[in-house]
Amino acid sequence: MGAKCRTPFHMSKECGDMDQLQSLQVFVAVADAESFAGGARAIGLSAPSATRGVGELEARLGMRLFTRTTRQVRLTEAGRAYLEEVRDVLARLRAAGDAASGTAGTPVGTLRITCPQEFGRLHVAPLVTEFLDAHAGVSAEIIMVDRVVNLVEEGFDLAVRIGPLPSSDLTAVKVGEVRRVVCGAPGYFAAHGSAEVPSDLVHHRLIATAPGPWRFGADETCIVKIKPRLIVSSVAASLDIARMGWGLSRPLSYQIAGDIGEGALRIVLERHEPAPIPIHLVHVEGRRAAAKVRSFLDFAIPRLRQASISG
Numbered sequence: 001m002g003a004k005c006r007t008p009f010h011m012s013k014e015c016g017d018m019d020q021l022q023s024l025q026v027f028v029a030v031a032d033a034e035s036f037a038g039g040a041r042a043i044g045l046s047a048p049s050a051t052r053g054v055g056e057l058e059a060r061l062g063m064r065l066f067t068r069t070t071r072q073v074r075l076t077e078a079g080r081a082y083l084e085e086v087r088d089v090l091a092r093l094r095a096a097g098d099a100a101s102g103t104a105g106t107p108v109g110t111l112r113i114t115c116p117q118e119f120g121r122l123h124v125a126p127l128v129t130e131f132l133d134a135h136a137g138v139s140a141e142i143i144m145v146d147r148v149v150n151l152v153e154e155g156f157d158l159a160v161r162i163g164p165l166p167s168s169d170l171t172a173v174k175v176g177e178v179r180r181v182v183c184g185a186p187g188y189f190a191a192h193g194s195a196e197v198p199s200d201l202v203h204h205r206l207i208a209t210a211p212g213p214w215r216f217g218a219d220e221t222c223i224v225k226i227k228p229r230l231i232v233s234s235v236a237a238s239l240d241i242a243r244m245g246w247g248l249s250r251p252l253s254y255q256i257a258g259d260i261g262e263g264a265l266r267i268v269l270e271r272h273e274p275a276p277i278p279i280h281l282v283h284v285e286g287r288r289a290a291a292k293v294r295s296f297l298d299f300a301i302p303r304l305r306q307a308s309i310s311g
Contacts, residue, residue, distance in 0.1 A: 020060070021093075024086050026053040027065060031083050032155055034073050087152065091285050107295040108137040114151075115160035118235050118255050119279075120144035123307055124160060131299050138292050151284050157293050161280045162252070170282045171289075173297065175304035177276040179253040182214075183265045187245035195248070195268045198224045205229050205247035207238045214250060216272040239265075252277070279304075 030039030030050055040050035058065050065079035075083060115124045120142055128140050143149070143156070151159055151170065165172055182195065188205075195201055198216040201224050208228035216222040232238050235251055242249035243264055259265035281300065283293055 020057075023053045023057040023060075024090065026050050027057055028083065028086055028090065030054055030066070030073060031075055031079070032153070036073060084152075094290070105291055106137065107135045107292040109139075109290065109292050111138055111140045111158070111292050111296055112143070112156045113140065113158045113160070114143045114145060114149040114154075114156050116146050116162055117144040118252075119160055119162065122254065123304065127300055127303060131296055134299070135292075135295060138295075151282070157290070158281060158283045158296065161282055163277055165278075165280060165282070170284060172280040172282045173301055174278055174280050175301055176279045176307070178279060179273050179276050180250065181253050181256070181267045181273060182248055182250050182269045183242060183256055183259075183267045184248040185243055185245040185264065186266055188242075188247065189266065189268075191245070198222055198269060198272050201226055201248070207232065207241050207247045207249045209233060209235055209238055209250075215274060216269065218275045220274050222272065 025043060026039065026045065026049075029042045030036055033039040033042060036050045036054070037047040040047045043050075045053075054065065061082075063078050064076050065082060067074050067076055111128075113124060113128065121144065124142060124144075128142060132138060132140060148161070149156060149159055151157075161172070162178065182201070192204060195204060198214070201214065206226050206228040208226065208231045210233075211228075211231060213223045213225045216224065229247060230241070232241070235255060238249045239251060239256065239259070241247065243259065248268075253267075256265050256267075260267065281297060281304070283289055283297070285293070289297075
């Protein structure tokens with residue numbers, strides 16, 4: 001029998017079989033990277049060692065965790081279910097280790113956050129820099145994308161979600177709500193008149209960020225089949241054009257809070273708006289979350305609730 005490995009991620013030349021904990025760590029790394037080579041790099045092993053570790057784990061379990069091709073490594077259905085259990089086990093071990101070492105309350109490490117682009121630019125980035133100034137042991141990565149990111153599969157600690165939340169195992173904290181509004185520059189309304197009811201929009205020059213109808217009313221049963229003169233994929237660009245007085249845009253209220261305060265844009269059809277849209281901070285591990293996550297939540301939640309994101 002080979003010598004026992006003494007460190008969790010390193011195998012010396014004397015080390016033969018991996019211990020069970022290390023094989024679990026290798027399994028998670030390979031699943032995250034969808035690659036034996038990528039998973040091995042992430043935890044400082046060679047690709048053959050990672051392949052051997054997963055093979056040993058599969059042999060102990062008596063089932064396949066991955067399907068392997070020359071180009072891809074994918075979890076089997078059993079592997080996906082097992083991955084969630086293993087993540088939970090490793091999280092508990094990390095929490096126990098932190099408590100034993102006295103670092104459970106010390107925020108350290110890299111905090112990975114995902115959020116929508118405009119919300120990230122206006123609210124998350126300034127908040128994170130302030131948080132980093134207060135916690136020297138933490139660094140951060142903010143990925144701003146306008147899609148729903150799988151926190152577990154893509155390795156994020158936290159996400160900002162704007163919209164109703166589907167049922168899941170994520171922990172969610174509501175920090176505010178926003179409205180879907182129609183707005184334009186005062187100069188535009190002076191030249192083209194206002195809109196009193198949603199159907200008036202067919203007579204206006206509209207800037208859309210995607211094709212499709214605009215819905216109004218608390219139950220969104222009032223549907224206007226708009227014919228936008230311009231479709232632009234960037235919310236920021238659509239607002240720049242609206243500020244120029246070219247047409248009407250339909251952003252979320254937080255995106256134009258400053259413009260409304262300065263008089264650069266004016267909202268119309270307020271009585272016909274859909275129901276407010278909730279904003280949540282979501283994370284994975286609940287009370288067992290790492291200190292960096294718990295500290296950021298304590299820091300961010302009251303500040304976001306006080307910010308101008310519900311105007």
